[in-house]
Amino acid sequence: MQEEILSELQETVAAGEHTDICGDARSDSPGYSAKYTCYSFMDDATKKVIMSDLIQVSEATSSPAMEPVGFRRGLDRLLDSGVGVDVVTTDRAPSIRKIMRESYPELRHQFDPWHVAKGVKKKATALARKKENRDLQPWIKSLGNHFWWSCSSSGGDEKELKHRWTSILYHVCGIHRWEENEQEYRCRHDDLSEDQQRRKKWLEKGCPAWNALKSVVLDKNLLRDLSQLTLFKHTGALEVFHSSMLKYAEKRRHFTYVSMQARLQLSIIDHNHNVGRQHACTRSGQKKYNVIHSRQSNQWVARKLYEPTTQEFRKGLVERVIRRRLDKNVRIGDPAFFIHPPVSIPANIAPTAKPNKTDLVAEHESRFPTEPTGDTDVDV
Template sequence: MAENNLLISASILFTGASHTTLLDWANLLHTPIPKNTQFYKMQEVYIIPTVQQAYRDQHEEIIKRLLEHCASGHTIDLSGDARCDSPSFSSKYCTYSFLDDATKEIVHFELVQVTEASSSVAMELTGFQRGLDYLLERGLKVGVVTTDRSPSVRKFMRENYSSIQHEFDIWHVAKGVKKKLMAISSKKDTKPLEEWIKSITNHLYYSCGSSKGDKEVCVGRWTSLLNHISGIHRWEDGDSEYTCQHPPLTEDQQRRKKWLDKNSPAFLGLQSVVMDKNLQRDLNQMALCKLTGSLEVYHSSMLKYAQKRVHYGYDGMRARTQLAILDHNANVERPQATTKKGELRHRFVYPKQSDHWVAKPIYRKTQQAFRDDLMQRVLDRRHNRHILRTSSSSTASEVAPQHRPSAKT
C-alpha cells in the first residue's frame, strides 16, 4: 500500500470531509486518489479503529479524573441533550451526549438507531437511559442532571433516579415563554405587552439565578413580576411584606414607564402565562440556574463531522461523533482573542429575535493538534503486524461501550 493513499484517506475522515466530494475534486484536477472500494476498506481496517482507540483513551482519562473527584466526597453535575441526524421526524440516528458542567467536556455519548426504539421520538429516552446507567455503573456519583423539558426523561428520572436532582435548562423554558408572550402581544388590544417581553424573559433568568437553589424563592420572585409590571413595588402577602429588588425609581421614571393596568387585556394575557401551573411546577426544577448552552455549541461543531443531510453507516456515524468529541474536548474554555494592543475582540451581530445589535466575543482559533496524533496512530496501526488487516470487527469490542444494533438492522 502506498503510504500517501493511507494518509489521504485518513485526512478525509479526520477533517470531516466526504470522500465523494473529494473524489469529484480530484477527478476534475486529474489527480489520482483512492477510489471508493480502497477508501472504505482502509477506513474499515485502519482509520475507524484508530479513532475509536483515541476516543477510548481520552474517555478513560476523563472517567478516571471524575472518579478521583467523587472519591473525595464530591458529586458531579451533568448536562444531557440529544441530537438527531435529520431535521425532520424521520431520523435514523440519535446521539445523546453528556457534558460535565465543571469542565465543559463531553463525558460520554450514546448512538441510538431508530430500529432500537419504538419511534424516532423515543430514541432520546433510550440514549439518555443507556448513558446515565453506564456512568453510574462506572462508579460516578451524579448529583444533578440538567436536560430540556422532555416528558419521557422527566418521568424516567422521577421513577428511577429520584435521588438525583433533575434540573431543566432555562434557555428552553425562556424560549417557550417568549413564544407565548409574542403570540399574545400580536393582537391590537394586547400590543403594550410587546415592549415588556425582553424584560420578562430577563426576569425569568434573574429569578432562577438569584434563588440559590431555593424553590419557593424562585417561584415567588417570578410571580412578583405581576406587581412590578403594574407599577407596584411594595406589597403584602399574608403577614409578610415584599419589595422589588431594583433601586427606588424616581418620580420621573415612574411617570415615564408604561405600566400595565391590572384590568387590561395585556396584563391578563401576561398573568395567564406567569401563573401557569405547568410553568410554576417547572420552576421548582430550575432553581439552580442550569444551562445546556455548551452542548448546543458542541452540536453546532458536530455538523462539521456529521452533516444532517448526509447519510452515514453506523460505524461511520459513531467514528465521526467521536471525532467531534475529540475536537470539542481539545478546545474547551478557549480564551477570548485580543488585538495587538491587548484589547479583547468582539463582533457585532443583529439577531432577528432581539431586533437590535449585539456585541459578541471572538475566541481564539481552535487547536487541531489531535489530528496529528491520529495520523501517527494510523501509520502505527499499519506497521503493526499483529493487526488483522482483513476486518475491523475484532476492534469493535475494544472501544468504550456502545450498544450496536443487531445484524438484522
C-alpha cells in the same frame, strides 16, 4: 480520552465529592424522520463530554423515542462506571422527566432555564398577537429577562424563586412596593426617575393584557417546575458542542452507522481538546468582540470572540494510524479488527424484511400495465 475522564471523576467520588452533569440529544435531521440520534452527557465543571451514545431508529419505536433510549443507556453506563452523579440537567422533555422520576429518584433533576424562558416568551408572544392584548408586546423581552434573573438570584430557595418570578405582575403596573401576607416587599431594581416612570408603558391591573400576562406567570405547570430551576444549571455548552458536530457529520447527508459513530467520536475529541478557550485579546490586551445583528431580537449585539481552536489532536491520531499500518500483526480486511456496532443493527430501518426485487417488479407491472405502442383500430 474517555477512560482518563472517567478515572478523574471516580477520584472525585473517593474524595467525597459529586459530579453534576447535563444531557441533551442531537438528531441527524429535523422533525420526525431522523434515522440517528446521539445523546451526550457533559460534566458541568469542566464542560467536557464524558459519555455519548449513538442510537438508530430501529432500536426504538419512532424517531422521538430515540432520545429516552440514549438518555437511559448513557446514564446507566455512567453510574455503573462509578461516577458519583448528583444533579442531572436536561430540557423539559416529558419522557426524560418520567424516567428520572421513576428510575432515578435518588438523583436531582434540574431544567435548563433557557428552554423554560423560551417557552414562556413563546406563550406570551402568542397572546400578545391578539388585538386586546397588544399592550403586552413591549413587555415580552422583559418577561424573559426577569425569568432569567429570578432563577439566577434565588440562591437555590424555591420559595424565593417563586416570589421573585411572580413579582413582575406588580412591576408591569408601575407598583414597586407592595404588601403580601402583612409583609412589605419591593422591586430589586434601583428607584426609577420621574422621567423613566413617565416613559414606561405600564399596564393597568385587571386589563386584558395584564390578565394574559397573569395566565402565563401563574401557569400551574410552570410554578410546579420552578422547584427544578433553583440550581440555575444549563445545557448551553452541550448545544454548542452539537452545533460543532456539523463539521464532521452534516445533517443533510447520510452515513453508515460505523461512519456516524466515528464522526461522533471525532467531534467529541475535537471539543474536549479545545474546551476552556479564553477570551481573545488584541496585542494591547484589549478584549475582542464581534458586533452582529440578531434576527430574533432585531437588534445589534456584541458577542465575545474566543481564541481560535487548535487541531493538534489530529497529529496523534495520524501517528497511531501509521503505527497500526506498519504493524505486521494487523492485516487490512481482517475480521478480527473490524469495528462492529456496539448493538445489533439491522440492514435497514424498515419494520419488515426486504422482499424479493423480482416479485415487487412483477406486482408493479401487474398494477400498472404498459400502454400499447403503435397504431390501433378504434371504433367510433
